[in-house]
Amino acid sequence: MKTTTLLFLFFTAFTVLAQDKFFTNSGTVNFEASVPLFEEVKAVNRQVAILLEPKSSTFICTVLVKDFRFKLDLMQEHFNENYMESDRYPKAVFKGKIQKFDLKDISEIEKQYEIKGKLYVRGKAKEIVVNALIKKVADGIQIISDFPIVVSDFNIKIPGAIASKIAQTANTELTGIVRSEEMLLTLK
Numbered sequence: 417m418k419t420t421t422l423l424f425l426f427f428t429a430f431t432v433l434a435q436d437k438f439f440t441n442s443g444t445v446n447f448e449a450s451v452p453l454f455e456e457v458k459a460v461n462r463q464v465a466i467l468l469e470p471k472s473s474t475f476i477c478t479v480l481v482k483d484f485r486f487k488l489d490l491m492q493e494h495f496n497e498n499y500m501e502s503d504r505y506p507k508a509v510f511k512g513k514i515q516k517f518d519l520k521d522i523s524e525i526e527k528q529y530e531i532k533g534k535l536y537v538r539g540k541a542k543e544i545v546v547n548a549l550i551k552k553v554a555d556g557i558q559i560i561s562d563f564p565i566v567v568s569d570f571n572i573k574i575p576g577a578i579a580s581k582i583a584q585t586a587n588t589e590l591t592g593i594v595r596s597e598e599m600l601l602t603l604k
Contacts, residue, residue: 438468443592454581459484470519526551537570556595
């Protein structure tokens with residue numbers, strides 16, 4: 417009897433501890449700064465780290481700038497060397513708090529949340545508020561959010577000759593499924 421009770425308490429404690437953080441390093445960010453009638457300025461990064469800590473409602477997203485993939489190699493080179501200076505500023509990070517978040521409220525029905533935090537790009541920080549759609553899926557918690565990035569907020573210089581060919585606000589969409597350690601163990 418004591419052994420059964422002890423095992424039950426041990427597994428319950430492990431489950432609670434495993435639920436402290438949800439994580440993925442395979443989130444996706446789609447980036448677009450296209451304007452009508454000009455070359456498409458679009459990229460994708462499929463190696464995005466996302467961390468969700470339900471107890472504190474903390475949400476952190478980290479993107480390695482060099483991991484964005486463009487259709488054209490030259491566009492990717494200009495993005496990294498001229499605009500984002502990815503050797504000097506290798507990461508973009510968003511750290512925020514999900515407003516009115518409670519893990520118990522997450523279900524298969526998508527719910528919209530507001531996330532307030534700071535976006536760090538090219539060594540600059542900007543307070544922003546973004547909306548996120550969050551729901552439970554078979555293998556974790558799905559998060560979808562849009563991050564409009566105003567180029568001038570982060571001192572991204574676009575030469576006058578091509579300024580009309582690139583949007584002044586880059587639209588980025590984050591998608592990812594975060595999992596707890598417990599979920600990762602059951603999927604193996």
